[in-house]
Amino acid sequence: MKDNVVVRITEVKRFYQMGMVAVHALGGINLKVEKSEFVSIMGPSGCGKSTLMHIIGCLDRPTSGHVHLDEVDIDKLDDNELAAIRNKKVGFVFQTFNLLPKLKAIENVELPLIYAGVGLPARRKKATELLEIVGLKDRMYHRPSELSGGQSQRVAVARALANNPSIILADEPTGNLDSKSGEEIIRLFQELNSRGITLIIVTHDQEIANHGKRIIRLKDGLVVADDRVTARSR
Amino acid sequence: MMINLIDPLKIAYNSILSNKLRSLLTTLGVIIGVAAVITLVSMGEGAKSYILGQIGSWGLGANSLAIHPGKEEVALPELTLTYGDNEALRQKVGNLQYLMPEFVGRGRLVYGHREYQPAYTLAVSADYPFAYKQQAVVGRFFSRAEEEGRRHVVVIGRTVVDKLFGAYSPVGEKIKINGVGFTIIGILEEKGTLLFYNMDDIVLIPTTLAEQVLGVTKIWEIFLTVENEKDVPQAIIDIKKTLIARHRKEDFHIHTQQGLIDIINNILNALTAIVSAIAAISLLVGGIGIMNIMLVAVTERTREIGIRKAIGAKNRDIFLQFVFESILITMTGALFGIMIGTLAAWGIMYFLKMSAAIAWGAAYLACFVALLVGLFFGVYPAMRAARLDPVEALRFEV
Numbered sequence A: 001m002k003d004n005v006v007v008r009i010t011e012v013k014r015f016y017q018m019g020m021v022a023v024h025a026l027g028g029i030n031l032k033v034e035k036s037e038f039v040s041i042m043g044p045s046g047c048g049k050s051t052l053m054h055i056i057g058c059l060d061r062p063t064s065g066h067v068h069l070d071e072v073d074i075d076k077l078d079d080n081e082l083a084a085i086r087n088k089k090v091g092f093v094f095q096t097f098n099l100l101p102k103l104k105a106i107e108n109v110e111l112p113l114i115y116a117g118v119g120l121p122a123r124r125k126k127a128t129e130l131l132e133i134v135g136l137k138d139r140m141y142h143r144p145s146e147l148s149g150g151q152s153q154r155v156a157v158a159r160a161l162a163n164n165p166s167i168i169l170a171d172e173p174t175g176n177l178d179s180k181s182g183e184e185i186i187r188l189f190q191e192l193n194s195r196g197i198t199l200i201i202v203t204h205d206q207e208i209a210n211h212g213k214r215i216i217r218l219k220d221g222l223v224v225a226d227d228r229v230t231a232r233s234r
Numbered sequence B: 001m002m003i004n005l006i007d008p009l010k011i012a013y014n015s016i017l018s019n020k021l022r023s024l025l026t027t028l029g030v031i032i033g034v035a036a037v038i039t040l041v042s043m044g045e046g047a048k049s050y051i052l053g054q055i056g057s058w059g060l061g062a063n064s065l066a067i068h069p070g071k072e073e074v075a076l077p078e079l080t081l082t083y084g085d086n087e088a089l090r091q092k093v094g095n096l097q098y099l100m101p102e103f104v105g106r107g108r109l110v111y112g113h114r115e116y117q118p119a120y121t122l123a124v125s126a127d128y129p130f131a132y133k134q135q136a137v138v139g140r141f142f143s144r145a146e147e148e149g150r151r152h153v154v155v156i157g158r159t160v161v162d163k164l165f166g167a168y169s170p171v172g173e174k175i176k177i178n179g180v181g182f183t184i185i186g187i188l189e190e191k192g193t194l195l196f197y198n199m200d201d202i203v204l205i206p207t208t209l210a211e212q213v214l215g216v217t218k219i220w221e222i223f224l225t226v227e228n229e230k231d232v233p234q235a236i237i238d239i240k241k242t243l244i245a246r247h248r249k250e251d252f253h254i255h256t257q258q259g260l261i262d263i264i265n266n267i268l269n270a271l272t273a274i275v276s277a278i279a280a281i282s283l284l285v286g287g288i289g290i291m292n293i294m295l296v297a298v299t300e301r302t303r304e305i306g307i308r309k310a311i312g313a314k315n316r317d318i319f320l321q322f323v324f325e326s327i328l329i330t331m332t333g334a335l336f337g338i339m340i341g342t343l344a345a346w347g348i349m350y351f352l353k354m355s356a357a358i359a360w361g362a363a364y365l366a367c368f369v370a371l372l373v374g375l376f377f378g379v380y381p382a383m384r385a386a387r388l389d390p391v392e393a394l395r396f397e398v
């Protein structure tokens, strides 16, 4: 069903011009992610995972090829429209959390709502709900420096959820966490996924990847494997 | 779509608050420039009303004129006006109220074995108390009859009383001025200092004794008043006609109160222009400083910009955030400058025993100029911030 395709990547290439040489970060990727999928992307360092995530999330544009998000061809959009897509349709979660250190947890969660033009009372309410969902009701008015890594990452997840995005993109979300906190984040993702939220996460950890429903392996900017996670492999 | 200005403003405000000291130092140039202008303008307005008030209290109202020797005002003019001129004016000037020629000389006062030389010994007409609004508070002033009768009577100021007689009243006492005998008939009301002259350190004798006692035949100034302010233009015509007929040339000039106000205004305007130039330079330097700091801030906050863009900030949002930050910094500087300048003006004027006016006009102007400076010097850094590539910005390590 056409309506269910959230991400459609067609022959996407991304080169970086480094002086005389062109670095091929992505060498021609084809990928389709449907609604409510939970995809793990794996691969060695430098194989293009982050680059792919940036392109899916409209932070970056491919050198060639096509990207459709919710069946919208993003090639045709200008920078402002891309910003609006990032705001409304995409929720990013980063390895280093990327919270604004001077803002309280709740203010960090409100940020995407500010850029969406939501008024203060409505966004306070929404941010409070989201922090409740990620289990940080009692840490709403703490600054990131007063939160543990796991708590910070949960604030980041709440922020990613703020505008009810079509997809959550998490680039090594557990990379900076101890295994227990990492496990908690993954369980949070699973729970979100069970509510129908589409997720793509990048990870080096097979254990983590096994929590998803599908594993895509990249190597040198190309997809080398794309498998369903079976009950046995879990 | 309506542009939301409140949120970028709040973001900018919070970011300034989280960096108070640096924001304050950044805007020091603006603070100093604005404070300088506000101080001067506040003092200028206060000084002007003080001076005009003083002049008014000396009877130099809008219906008064002063004739000075010489084609124009110079420090030591050649004296050309005579008592004859004065008497001709008494006949010819329409609606004349008071006529007050003033001979200026040096008098050595001797009382018993005490001697004193006051700042001014003046030969004046009986109109003095009315023209200059300085009455004799003890005893009386001399009359026109005594003036015309060349009576040896003298009225002295409070300083002179203190120097020669101390506590006890000298009215009726006989003194010698430059060796000529006089009877003291009155003591002048205290007036204090007018434009740095101590007006209590004076001795007044009748005009008719100027030559005999002071050796002065030419008048320093003829001060006169007419019935009404609207008689002034006709009086000027009458004076010119009369004196030119007698002198065959215009070797005198006439001051009016308006002329005095013009002079004060000219001085104040010149001072304001100089200080404004200094302020403009300090605002320019301050503005460049702000641009510099904003460029540093953009670099420091590259990652923040990346994060904001990743979660949906448009280029315009980032641009507004940094421009507002720059404007808020300069406006805050202007407010501090206005406060400091006003306080400084009040302090100085309190010390000088005058009152300062709050320079509202200059304050509004300062805010407006600060806004322009913040805008002008904030645009380039804000554009740099807005144009950052989001992926590059996110990879940025401080």
Ligand SMILES: Nc1ncnc2c1ncn2[C@@H]1O[C@H](COP(=O)(O)OP(=O)(O)O)[C@@H](O)[C@H]1O
Residues within 6 Å of the ligand: A016, A017, A018, A023, A024, A025, A044, A045, A046, A047, A048, A049, A050, A051, A052
């Ligand atoms: N801005 C850039 N300039 C040059 N090369 C880059 C840039 N970003 C990424 N690359 C290169 O592209 C390749 C893929 O990078 P990345 O997507 O970050 O890999 P991964 O996330 O899988 O470790 C790497 O070889 C990397 O060096």
Ligand SMILES: [Mg+2]
Residues within 6 Å of the ligand: A049, A050, A051, A171
């Ligand atoms: Mg990476």
